[in-house]
Amino acid sequence: MPQLFNDLLDKLQKSIHDGWTGVKEAILSLNPIPEPIRPILSSRYFWFVVWIAAFSTLGRNLFGGRVGNWIGLSVGGGVWYWIMPHSGPELPILIIVLIASPILGAWLNHTKLGRLVRGTKICPDCAEEVKVKAKVCKYCSYRFVIVS
Numbered sequence: 001m002p003q004l005f006n007d008l009l010d011k012l013q014k015s016i017h018d019g020w021t022g023v024k025e026a027i028l029s030l031n032p033i034p035e036p037i038r039p040i041l042s043s044r045y046f047w048f049v050v051w052i053a054a055f056s057t058l059g060r061n062l063f064g065g066r067v068g069n070w071i072g073l074s075v076g077g078g079v080w081y082w083i084m085p086h087s088g089p090e091l092p093i094l095i096i097v098l099i100a101s102p103i104l105g106a107w108l109n110h111t112k113l114g115r116l117v118r119g120t121k122i123c124p125d126c127a128e129e130v131k132v133k134a135k136v137c138k139y140c141s142y143r144f145v146i147v148s
């Protein structure tokens with residue numbers, strides 16, 4: 001009797017296993033992801049970028065602006081390091097970006113290139129930054145001579 005029971009159990013386990021394998025293969029064959037994209041999706045770097053983007057969005061929503069972005073990237077990188085201690089070059093690159101971006105941002109704040117990106121100009125009277133299209137300075141009411 002116990003032998004019969006064991007045989008039955010074996011059969012049951014085998015059918016569940018085979019059934020599961022069949023279900024898994026059916027799901028894989030239905031895979032809507034095209035073949036050329038699959039290596040990208042299985043790449044750790046792709047998921048690192050997605051991960052980091054999610055954290056920077058979260059940081060921007062919680063703390064706002066560039067600072068929130070920076071906080072989000074730092075926390076995201078830290079959590080990534082925590083769950084993937086043997087990660088490759090992605091973290092050193094992120095750390096370089098995290099150090100360089102505030103420096104670059106601060107530098108852009110005081111350069112002509114930065115003003116070009118922001119679409120602003122400097123008022124010759126009060127030295128404040130105003131929009132390029134402004135005809136009157138919002139700080140000192142200086143009237144710009146629009147050459148056109």
Ligand SMILES: [Zn+2]
Pocket residue numbers: 123124125126127128137138139140141142
């Ligand atoms: Zn002004």
